[in-house]
Amino acid sequence: MTWLTWRQFRVQAFTAAAALAAFAVLLAATGPHLASLYAASGIRGCQPASCGQLASNFLQQLYAAGTYWVLYLLGIVIILLAAAVIGLFWGAPLIARELETGTSALAWNQSITRTRWLAVKLTLTGLAAMAVTEGLSLMQAWWAAPIGRAVGYGAGGTNLAMGRFSSLVFATHGITPLGYAAFAFTLGVTAGVLIRRTVPAMAVTLAIFAVIQIAMPLWIRPHLFPAHHSVIPVTSLESISLQQGGLNGSRFNLGAENLPGQPGAWLLSSGAVNAAGQATSTSPAACTTQSMRNTSAFMDCLASHGIREAVSYQPASRYWSFQWTETAIYLALALALTGSCFWRLTRRRT
Amino acid sequence: MTAVIETGGLGKRYRRLWALADCTLSVPAGHVVGLVGPNGAGKTTLLGLATGMLAPTAGTIEVLGGRPGAGPAQLARVGYLAQDAPVYAGLPVAAHLKLGAHLNPGWDAALARARIKRLGLDPGQKAGKLSGGQRAQLALTLAVAKRPELLILDEPVASLDPLARREFLQYLMESVGDQGLSVVLSSHLVADLERVCDYLIVLVGSRVQVAGPVEELLATHHLLSGPRRDPGSLPDGMRVISASHTDVQSTLLVRTSGPVLDPAWMVSEVGLEDLVLAYMSQAAGRGRRSHLEVQR
Numbered sequence: 001m002t003w004l005t006w007r008q009f010r011v012q013a014f015t016a017a018a019a020l021a022a023f024a025v026l027l028a029a030t031g032p033h034l035a036s037l038y039a040a041s042g043i044r045g046c047q048p049a050s051c052g053q054l055a056s057n058f059l060q061q062l063y064a065a066g067t068y069w070v071l072y073l074l075g076i077v078i079i080l081l082a083a084a085v086i087g088l089f090w091g092a093p094l095i096a097r098e099l100e101t102g103t104s105a106l107a108w109n110q111s112i113t114r115t116r117w118l119a120v121k122l123t124l125t126g127l128a129a130m131a132v133t134e135g136l137s138l139m140q141a142w143w144a145a146p147i148g149r150a151v152g153y154g155a156g157g158t159n160l161a162m163g164r165f166s167s168l169v170f171a172t173h174g175i176t177p178l179g180y181a182a183f184a185f186t187l188g189v190t191a192g193v194l195i196r197r198t199v200p201a202m203a204v205t206l207a208i209f210a211v212i213q214i215a216m217p218l219w220i221r222p223h224l225f226p227a228h229h230s231v232i233p234v235t236s237l238e239s240i241s242l243q244q245g246g247l248n249g250s251r252f253n254l255g256a257e258n259l260p261g262q263p264g265a266w267l268l269s270s271g272a273v274n275a276a277g278q279a280t281s282t283s284p285a286a287c288t289t290q291s292m293r294n295t296s297a298f299m300d301c302l303a304s305h306g307i308r309e310a311v312s313y314q315p316a317s318r319y320w321s322f323q324w325t326e327t328a329i330y331l332a333l334a335l336a337l338t339g340s341c342f343w344r345l346t347r348r349r350t
Numbered sequence: 351m352t353a354v355i356e357t358g359g360l361g362k363r364y365r366r367l368w369a370l371a372d373c374t375l376s377v378p379a380g381h382v383v384g385l386v387g388p389n390g391a392g393k394t395t396l397l398g399l400a401t402g403m404l405a406p407t408a409g410t411i412e413v414l415g416g417r418p419g420a421g422p423a424q425l426a427r428v429g430y431l432a433q434d435a436p437v438y439a440g441l442p443v444a445a446h447l448k449l450g451a452h453l454n455p456g457w458d459a460a461l462a463r464a465r466i467k468r469l470g471l472d473p474g475q476k477a478g479k480l481s482g483g484q485r486a487q488l489a490l491t492l493a494v495a496k497r498p499e500l501l502i503l504d505e506p507v508a509s510l511d512p513l514a515r516r517e518f519l520q521y522l523m524e525s526v527g528d529q530g531l532s533v534v535l536s537s538h539l540v541a542d543l544e545r546v547c548d549y550l551i552v553l554v555g556s557r558v559q560v561a562g563p564v565e566e567l568l569a570t571h572h573l574l575s576g577p578r579r580d581p582g583s584l585p586d587g588m589r590v591i592s593a594s595h596t597d598v599q600s601t602l603l604v605r606t607s608g609p610v611l612d613p614a615w616m617v618s619e620v621g622l623e624d625l626v627l628a629y630m631s632q633a634a635g636r637g638r639r640s641h642l643e644v645q646r
Binding site for chain 2: 001003004007008101102103105106107108109110111112113114116
């Protein structure tokens with residue numbers, strides 16, 4: 001059965017290998033220069049006081065160069081798409097095409113049980129799916145390591161400065177790509193087994209996978225572990241964004257970007273609270289005078305009126321707990337889907 | 351001789367419709383069995399149950415003494431050629447033989463190679479590019495070279511042109527002779543089966559109408575013609591399968607184990623095709639009768 005699986009799969013396997021190789025060449029051609037830029041930036045061995053600034057300079061330099069910013073995003077998009085493409089083009093047709101063309105009747109009447117037939121097909125193709133996606137992810141992680149380190153030093157100010165918890169980075173690094181690949185693949189297979197036609201199965205796979213990939217970072221991931229809450233003085237915030245109203249306005253809106261003493265933490269929400277601990281967005285009258293020209297004066301004024309910032313966040317130390325938990329969720333879903341395929345094809349014979 | 355297919359009260363229901371009902375059969379080994387019936391009679395369902403592709407809703411079925419599709423050993427003993435002879439369109443002929451070799455412990459590689467050569471198939475050709483007849487022959491090669499004890503073919507010649515049809519059946523009969531195979535093949539045309547089958551099962555309206563060796567069926571069915579009379583007045587042991595009447599004459603197709611003694615009847619032999627058609631129209635009439643009564 002291994003032979004037949006390989007024989008049916010080899011064109012896709014060669015395609016995937018070629019895609020991996022092309023990706024590797026692209027990264028290998030640009031990675032060393034990126035690393036040399038990092039080495040020249042002086043971040044390595046920097047004094048703690050200057051690290052943040054050096055890191056920001058480095059990212060700004062990359063951003064201005066254009067190429068690296070495009071490559072960085074391209075890599076992320078390729079990894080994100082890889083799982084979906086695998087689900088669509090490897091998963092959905094795997095069984096559906098056999099049912100559709102009737103070749104399942106040929107396969108099931110060789111001297112091999114349906115269970116074994118399905119097990120071999122799922123195992124080989126599924127492992128290949130996981131290997132390809134994780135392979136892309138590891139290559140990207142190697143290439144983008146200088147960017148990751150710079151972001152780790154608290155660099156900000158450009159679109160490259162995505163922390164490890166940002167949706168795009170979290171989903172394409174670490175071990176989560178393994179989970180996504182396994183889930184997308186088994187989702188495609190299951191859709192094919194249930195619908196028994198390739199194209200509708202592909203459509204359903206894409207729809208469900210897209211919904212889940214959107215729902216996960218928005219509504220599920222932030223709540224995998226109970227968030228930490230703290231209330232901090234507005235003046236201690238290293239970076240804060242003032243939205244609408246702002247200086248001299250009667251309304252203000254504070255959003256923290258970094259948390260003092262918690263580098264790399266995942267900020268879930270932040271907002272100003274008054275001395276009584278209630279959320280507020282009305283500027284005290286004293287703070288709207290002409291003398292409040294600059295941000296720090298405005299902040300000092302807010303602070304003197306007892307206004308503080310309430311934040312909820314996930315500490316950076318939880319990164320791998322999040323990675324493992326999310327991967328485990330996707331792998332569990334993949335296992336459940338696999339089980340339903342076996343149940344459907346062996347117990348309820350058709 | 352043991353039975354190749356033994357069923358008791360076998361039934362298969364799809365949602366609310368019974369595709370096969372109350373089927374009790376015992377097909378002895380060593381025959382080429384024709385399963386004949388109109389489209390939608392339940393032939394594919396019965397064969398699907400015999401290969402384990404389907405699970406029964408009611409009753410029991412044993413094939414070569416085992417549960418159909420129960421494990422690799424059982425699967426190895428039964429060859430199956432599904433309707434329309436599916437093959438992997440993207441794989442060449444040679445890959446199909448390799449597939450058979452990898453998936454069947456009893457694979458007869460020499461037989462398979464010789465047969466592909468004799469058919470003049472190019473091993474490098476994609477199976478999807480073969481003609482319907484060649485595809486059926488390739489699928490048959492796969493089913494035969496795994497050296498089964500029972501070969502089941504579902505409408506194997508339905509989509510073939512007359513020449514391909516004859517070649518297919520010819521090769522099938524050669525394999526039967528060489529290997530001592532038992533064969534069950536279905537068709538909605540008696541003419542396809544007449545030349546190759548020595549055992550017949552007539553399946554109409556999801557029920558088995560008659561089953562038995564062809565010789566025995568021909569010996570026990572007679573066509574009677576004589577002055578018009580009520581079919582009810584016939585002696586016991588004589589069963590009317592079909593009857594047609596004119597004002598003065600009755601023509602009956604009857605089944606009887608003994609000789610027809612009444613001198614009023616002119617007795618003639620029945621051909622296989624007429625016999626099968628009589629059972630088909632009888633079953634069809636039974637289905638229609640209630641409908642007619644309502645109209646009256």
